[in-house]
Amino acid sequence: MRAEILIAGQGVAGTLLGWELEQAGVPFLIRDPGHETAATAASAGIINPVTGRRLVKTWRFDELHPMAAAMWRELGGALGERLWREMRVRREFADEEEREAWKRKAATAELSPYAGAPFDDGFWIVGAARVDLAAALAAARRRWRMQGRLREDGVPDLAAAAERHRMVIDCTGAAGASHAAFDFVPWEFSKGDALEIGVEGLDPDVILNRRLWVAPAGEGGALAGATNEPGITDPRPDPAARERLIAGTRAILGAREFTVRVHRSGVRVTLPDRRPVAGPHPTIPKLGICGGLGARGALWAPWLARQWRDHLVAGRPFDPKVSVARFLAASATA
Numbered sequence: 001m002r003a004e005i006l007i008a009g010q011g012v013a014g015t016l017l018g019w020e021l022e023q024a025g026v027p028f029l030i031r032d033p034g035h036e037t038a039a040t041a042a043s044a045g046i047i048n049p050v051t052g053r054r055l056v057k058t059w060r061f062d063e064l065h066p067m068a069a070a071m072w073r074e075l076g077g078a079l080g081e082r083l084w085r086e087m088r089v090r091r092e093f094a095d096e097e098e099r100e101a102w103k104r105k106a107a108t109a110e111l112s113p114y115a116g117a118p119f120d121d122g123f124w125i126v127g128a129a130r131v132d133l134a135a136a137l138a139a140a141r142r143r144w145r146m147q148g149r150l151r152e153d154g155v156p157d158l159a160a161a162a163e164r165h166r167m168v169i170d171c172t173g174a175a176g177a178s179h180a181a182f183d184f185v186p187w188e189f190s191k192g193d194a195l196e197i198g199v200e201g202l203d204p205d206v207i208l209n210r211r212l213w214v215a216p217a218g219e220g221g222a223l224a225g226a227t228n229e230p231g232i233t234d235p236r237p238d239p240a241a242r243e244r245l246i247a248g249t250r251a252i253l254g255a256r257e258f259t260v261r262v263h264r265s266g267v268r269v270t271l272p273d274r275r276p277v278a279g280p281h282p283t284i285p286k287l288g289i290c291g292g293l294g295a296r297g298a299l300w301a302p303w304l305a306r307q308w309r310d311h312l313v314a315g316r317p318f319d320p321k322v323s324v325a326r327f328l329a330a331s332a333t334a
């Protein structure tokens with residue numbers, strides 16, 4: 001049996017888990033055939049403290065944001081990449097309902113730390129960030145390839161692989177939901193499409209948001225997204241979504257010209273309680289999971305990776321709100 005932990009999948013979940021294990025000196029091997037179907041490759045990496053039409057503060061934002069900032073900065077330092085960027089969001093009201101929500105909530109203790117100045121048709125959100133996930137994945141892959149810790153293939157059978165390793169941790173995103181071992185988890189899916197566009201003159205520190213978002217990404221470029229199609233599991237780009245994204249981007253950018261460079265897509269994995277999922281399998285202790293990141297991969301992956309590290313190094317239990325065991329208890333009483 002090999003002494004190392006096997007991480008299956010190198011999206012944002014597997015990448016940060018690998019980084020945490022490397023930092024803790026825990027031997028690991030990471031296997032991923034490439035990022036063809038990775039949701040992370042389609043993601044803008046936005047971390048937003050206030051989301052949704054009802055302007056809700058992101059769950060546990062005050063606690064998780066500093067942890068995410070520190071971890072992304074440390075990883076960026078080791079990889080020689082600027083991965084973390086503080087941002088503001090210029091949020092335009094999409095309709096009267098949003099304007100009313102703003103009037104009701106702007107001064108509340110929940111939102112006021114993040115509510116910036118209002119303007120005629122919207123308001124500013126402060127305390128947001130963007131993580132360059134594409135750079136993180138590519139640079140981490142290079143690092144682990146050089147260290148001999150990366151195998152560029154898939155793990156066909158995770159439970160069988162667990163027999164040969166100290167433990168296997170499933171970071172395969174939407175693909176993982178088809179593994180029989182975790183069929184007691186009530187997986188839900190939401191397909192998303194996004195565009196990489198060419199556009200000049202955007203403020204590099206401002207995300208524009210009006211139903212969709214446009215996030216500056218590099219010189220003369222931006223990411224525009226994202227669609228949200230619950231129940232769709234086909235990860236391939238959808239031409240109809242592309243047209244909707246072009247129309248939405250035009251509405252945000254007004255007279256400013258842009259070109260579409262690349263159309264990307266992926267499948268987000270969520271759970272009914274809208275919390276991520278991590279921890280060892282309740283009856284196969286050598287198999288674990290780290291996923292269910294929904295639309296919050298950039299914020300939640302650091303937290304899950306840290307919990308895995310603390311569990312493997314110090315035996316610390318997982319937060320019950322994210323522990324995979326919560327679903328076993330639910331299925332036993334159903």
Ligand SMILES: Cc1cc2nc3c(=O)[nH]c(=O)nc-3n(C[C@H](O)[C@H](O)[C@H](O)COP(=O)(O)OP(=O)(O)OC[C@H]3O[C@@H](n4cnc5c(N)ncnc54)[C@H](O)[C@@H]3O)c2cc1C
Nearest residue numbers: 009011012013039040043045046155173192293296297298
């Ligand atoms: C269009 C879009 C926009 C988004 N925007 C944001 C955003 O702005 N901010 C944010 O925080 N989140 C965003 N998200 C959500 C975010 O992308 C996901 O939460 C996150 O990327 C999920 O990461 P993951 O590592 O769990 O899975 P994935 O990124 O899907 O990675 C899974 C990896 O596992 C590999 N794999 C699959 N099967 C196997 C196997 N058998 N063996 C080994 N490897 C395997 C795949 O190749 C893949 O690389 C967005 C998602 C989409 C689709």
